[in-house]
Amino acid sequence: MPETVEPVETLGTTGTRHLWLNFGPQHPSTHGVLRVLLQLDSEYIRYAQLHYGYLHRGFEKLAENKTYDQFVPITDRLDYLGPFFNTCAFVMAVEKLMGVEAPRRAQYIRVIMMELIRISSHLLWLGAFGIDLGAITPVMYCLRERENILDLIEMVTGARLTHNYFRIGGVGKDLPPEFKDRAVEYLEKSYFEKIKDYDVLLKKNRIFLGRTKGVGIVSAEEAINYGFTGPTLRSCGVPFDLRKNDPYLVYPELKFDIPTGDTGDTYDRYIVRLVELRESAKLVIQALEKLPEGEVMTRDPRIFQPPKDKIFDNVETLIHYCYLASEGINAPRGEVYARVEGARGEFGVYLFSNGTNRPYRLFIRVPTFVNLTIVPKLAQGRLVADLAAILGGFDMVLGEVDK
Amino acid sequence: MAQEKETGLKYSLERLFLWEIMQGMWLTFKSMFSKPVTMRYPEERWIMPERFRGQVALVYDPQAEEKDLCVGCCLCIRVCPSGALDIISSVDPQTGKKNVDDYLYNMPRCIFCGRCVEICPVKALINTGYYELAQYGRRDLELHKKDMLQVGQKWKKERREMEQQGLTPQSLVKVKK
Ligand code: SF4
Numbered sequence: 001m002p003e004t005v006e007p008v009e010t011l012g013t014t015g016t017r018h019l020w021l022n023f024g025p026q027h028p029s030t031h032g033v034l035r036v037l038l039q040l041d042s043e044y045i046r047y048a049q050l051h052y053g054y055l056h057r058g059f060e061k062l063a064e065n066k067t068y069d070q071f072v073p074i075t076d077r078l079d080y081l082g083p084f085f086n087t088c089a090f091v092m093a094v095e096k097l098m099g100v101e102a103p104r105r106a107q108y109i110r111v112i113m114m115e116l117i118r119i120s121s122h123l124l125w126l127g128a129f130g131i132d133l134g135a136i137t138p139v140m141y142c143l144r145e146r147e148n149i150l151d152l153i154e155m156v157t158g159a160r161l162t163h164n165y166f167r168i169g170g171v172g173k174d175l176p177p178e179f180k181d182r183a184v185e186y187l188e189k190s191y192f193e194k195i196k197d198y199d200v201l202l203k204k205n206r207i208f209l210g211r212t213k214g215v216g217i218v219s220a221e222e223a224i225n226y227g228f229t230g231p232t233l234r235s236c237g238v239p240f241d242l243r244k245n246d247p248y249l250v251y252p253e254l255k256f257d258i259p260t261g262d263t264g265d266t267y268d269r270y271i272v273r274l275v276e277l278r279e280s281a282k283l284v285i286q287a288l289e290k291l292p293e294g295e296v297m298t299r300d301p302r303i304f305q306p307p308k309d310k311i312f313d314n315v316e317t318l319i320h321y322c323y324l325a326s327e328g329i330n331a332p333r334g335e336v337y338a339r340v341e342g343a344r345g346e347f348g349v350y351l352f353s354n355g356t357n358r359p360y361r362l363f364i365r366v367p368t369f370v371n372l373t374i375v376p377k378l379a380q381g382r383l384v385a386d387l388a389a390i391l392g393g394f395d396m397v398l399g400e401v402d403k
Numbered sequence: 404m405a406q407e408k409e410t411g412l413k414y415s416l417e418r419l420f421l422w423e424i425m426q427g428m429w430l431t432f433k434s435m436f437s438k439p440v441t442m443r444y445p446e447e448r449w450i451m452p453e454r455f456r457g458q459v460a461l462v463y464d465p466q467a468e469e470k471d472l473c474v475g476c477c478l479c480i481r482v483c484p485s486g487a488l489d490i491i492s493s494v495d496p497q498t499g500k501k502n503v504d505d506y507l508y509n510m511p512r513c514i515f516c517g518r519c520v521e522i523c524p525v526k527a528l529i530n531t532g533y534y535e536l537a538q539y540g541r542r543d544l545e546l547h548k549k550d551m552l553q554v555g556q557k558w559k560k561e562r563r564e565m566e567q568q569g570l571t572p573q574s575l576v577k578v579k580k
């Protein structure tokens with residue numbers, strides 16, 4: 001167990017009083033509204049405390065007052081840099097509860113969209129991480145690349161941020177016909193080359209190395225004890241990835257590697273995410289090649305809305321349509337837990353249903369909330385500037401941390 | 404991950420001549436000659452993709468002039484996750500038919516999810532491509548049936564013009580002053 005340090009009122013090593021400092025909630029390095037309360041001994045951190053909750057919107061309570069379908073667009077607002085993961089975990093939980101499965105084409109589309117959004121999320125992280133450490137250039141390039149990915153996503157879902165694309169039992173609409181060619185062309189022609197360029201900007205840069213090597217070291221054992229997941233855990237040398245260790249959707253049919261680091265410092269987190277950027281792109285290309293033909297929505301009558309041009313043919317269809325629309329999906333009693341590997345780690349949804357059309361209780365397990373718990377320990381005895389590097393390495397999104 | 408060797412002549416030379424910094428500089432220098440990727444919004448803007456979900460609007464019946472399609476089934480109100488829609492309706496005492504007197508759309512509440520458009524059984528609602536929705540007051544953002552029909556008509560006209568000009572979605576257009 002880590003040795004606990006309490007804040008003290010005695011004099012510091014230089015004979016001056018300890019200084020209390022609020023790092024955030026408006027500090028740009030906190031990527032949102034995280035507040036870290038610091039007690040400083042000259043420029044070194046003696047004691048750090050995390051304060052969450054500035055962006056709390058009460059998603060779990062909100063879900064209890066919405067039908068299952070109505071909550072789907074709202075999940076997009078949790079982790080707003082990787083919205084597909086949230087939605088996927090939620091719809092997979094409901095599907096598990098009802099015992100249905102999305103058609104194979106829908107599953108492939110889900111994988112494609114999730115990997116694309118993983119790329120976009122990691123790219124934004126790369127840029128923001130550069131800024132945290134004083135490198136302004138990468139963010140310009142990363143945003144440019146992210147723009148291309150978002151264009152692809154926008155073509156399919158119609159939105160850049162709040163997609164509302166996955167549905168319970170499938171996906172909203174099929175991929176547009178020109179999507180495949182455009183995506184493959186972009187990814188194969190320019191994407192890999194660009195990632196290599198961005199790697200050059202930071203990988204061997206001596207300022208970057210100085211700021212990240214040996215900063216925020218977490219051992220593998222510690223990482224497991226703290227409940228780390230995602231790239232943060234893999235950077236500590238633990239090859240754990242839900243896509244491989246608890247496969248969901250069609251991931252078992254696709255080939256990809258899981259990168260791991262060996263020292264568990266902030267530099268390894270950078271390396272792991274950069275390899276993931278390439279692996280995800282390879283996954284998208286593979287999935288697009290294997291994409292089967294067929295339906296994108298399950299035909300289960302408890303979920304499937306009859307098509308609009310058929311509903312006026314006979315009255316039963318019309319009643320069914322109106323009933324499903326106004327009543328929503330009635331899930332059976334039970335409790336389930338569904339999880340996906342998000343861009344930041346395990347995103348899980350625990351659902352308790354009492355047999356009505358609304359969840360009785362919804363619990364959302366978010367990765368960064370758990371990953372961040374180690375920050376006070378890592379910050380101890382480090383410079384304030386190192387805290388920015390440590391926080392940056394965790395790739396937090398406050399929309400997700402605060403729920 | 405294999406660690407790089409941190410000794411040897413090559414390493415020392417790279418350290419001495421700031422090789423990695425030079426590489427980075429070269430990258431930024433090269434991009435001075437590439438085409439800018441930004442657009443000069445608002446003089447330039449782009450055509451929203453087909454599936455874009457902007458402001459919600461009502462449409463007129465294509466068969467009958469000055470008649471909207473809404474039948475007052477209230478399904479859109481039921482499915483809306485944020486309660487942005489409402490209907491004021493009455494029953495005609497003579498014919499016993501339901502009349503939609505007014506349709507209320509509270510835009511500040513709308514999260515542009517598109518569920519109402521998806522569910523409307525008679526296709527009376529559409530998602531337009533309008534996204535610059537700021538107004539001076541909250542009152543201007545509460546749209547009634549008349550306003551929504553106007554918006555829908557305007558959008559349909561613009562879309563038709565766009566198609567005539569052969570503009571594809573996600574391409575840039577210059578805005579005429
Ligand atoms: S787009 Fe969504 S939030 Fe807006 S009115 Fe329609 S259903 Fe409601």
Ligand code: SF4
Binds near residue numbers: 473522528
């Ligand atoms: S769903 Fe369509 S027809 Fe029914 S009330 Fe809404 S707009 Fe009118």
